[in-house]
Amino acid sequence: MPADLAVIGLGPYGLPLAQAAVAAGVSTVGYATGPEAGSLSPAELRRMHSAGFRPLSDPAQLGRVRTAVICAPTPRGADGALDLGQVEAAARTLAARLRPHTTVILESPVLPGTTEEFLRPLLEKGSGLRAGRDFHLAYSPSRVDPGNRDHTPAGTPKVIGGLTPACTESAATFYGRLTDKVVRARGLREAETVQLLETNYRHVNIALVNEMAVLCHELGVDLWDVIRCAETKPFGFQAFRPGPGVGGHGAAQDLTGHATRTLRMVELAQQVNNRMPRYVVQRAATLLNEHGKSARGARVLLLGVTYKPDLADLQGTPAQEIAVRLMGLGAAVSYHDPYVPAWSVLDRPVPRADSLYEAAADADLTILLQQHRTYDLQGLSVKAQLLLDTRGATPTGAAHRL
Incomplete structure (x- = not known):
């Protein structure tokens, strides 16, 4: 039976997307790209399955969907750069079954340029189709915050950037079924850079308060009281709090492996947090x-x-x-x-x-x-x-x- 959506990669980015799609009444199938661990509870997974979510064992069924979203994880490799191995495997698996008029969206954390320079050639070579003409290609940064009950997928705006304006509109139409607001970026690179900025914003600000924690301990100052007072400022300040380190799936990206430059402030933030x-x-x-x-x-x-x-x-x-x-x-x-x-x-x-x-x-x-x-x-x-x-x-x- 054809499905509206195939989520490729059932880890920390894919499972929440599939959960949101099923909740919105979108017929959804999932395909795992490897041994992946998500943040959904067993009860949440049971509710997804009872609502119609179907995990696939046969990749041939990926050729029967209208929209395919690649959510494969991109962990850091030994050299510090993002490992695109699972994105590549997902792309090759999808490309062999890709049909005309399908909308393909990448949500994995990647550096600017990856969708067009890395993903597009894999899809085109494996399918014989051309992006922007035979199928739509877009990027949307994943905005998953596991366990956050205040910001639901429906209430979280989704940023979309397509290879062409038509690609953007096709992806926007799909996400419009899941969220109350869709924000159109100028293109693929702008949408990819949104993800870069949002992730690094978190890490840099956590590094600042972590350094403040060390300083305040040396000075005998109660940092927690400082933050309590500072967050009463109604403009120009957002409260972050220190901790024993920064975990999670959204690693800071200092553009390691990028041909042009790195982000010095992000490098420093990583050193502080590490x-x-x-x-x-x-x-x-x-x-x-x-x-x-x-x-x-x-x-x-x-x-x-x-x-x-x-x-x-x-x-x-x-x-x-x-x-x-x-x-x-x-x-x-x-x-x-x-x-x-x-x-x-x-x-x-x-x-x-x-x-x-x-x-x-x-x-x-x-x-x-x-x-x-x-x-x-x-x-x-x-x-x-x-x-x-x-x-x-x-x-x-x-x-x-x-």
Whole structure:
């Protein structure tokens, strides 16, 4: 049975798109490009399937859809550049089945020029069709914010940039079924650069507050109170908050691998954010020392090891490096996370605490890495021998804050 939409790549970008399409009544099929992990819960996946979503095992059915959206992940390679391997595999799979009048949209995070210079030749060579004449080609930056209940797909504007004006309009018609507002970019490169700007905006601003956290600790200033006051300014300021590191699927892009230049500010932001796990461990060791204990042999409990609150996603979580560094100092590390039943570091399972309060009371140091809603931070601050709060979530004076 033909479908309106094929989502190619069922990971952190593809599954939310498929979920939004199914919710909007769009007949949707999905095709995985590799072993992918998304952020949808089992209950959400069951609802999608009951609403008609069909995962494909036979790629031949990709030739029977009106719109195909490539959402394959683009992780960083060993050289720091984006790895387009799964995008290429998705393009080759689709190209062999591509039919005239299909609209093909790329949503994967890529650098400007990728859709036209990398994706277009693969599709044209594999299909014998010409983009802009025989099929439509467009780019739309993915605007997925897993777990955010305030900004639904329907209420989040979608940016579209096509190879030709007709390509833009075809893609806009499709996304108009999913969202209340479609924003037309001038072309493919402009739409791709929107994604670049939005991702880097997040990383640069997080780096700023992370540096402020280090400075304020040295000055004896309560940064969390500074942010509370600063965010009352009704113009020219958006509040970001520090943390133990930056995780997630949207890696900062400093144009590594680009022929012309890099973005110096983004490079610096990456350096700042990448050193936060080390800073957290330094603070932990100092706290233990101030209380007459050594990191070697200390029992350290990590609370919340996912990269984002109330999700089971471990992609890029700073908890991994923090655990490695603590173990390197000789600490006995355990963890508690209601969303992670088992966790391994350096291919070794990390002991999981069954009883949160008992574990916190037993640990020499408890480190809050992620603020899950289920955590009673007031009660935790009472039970824990020593508590380091990297999220500024505990009541004032109840813990040592980052």
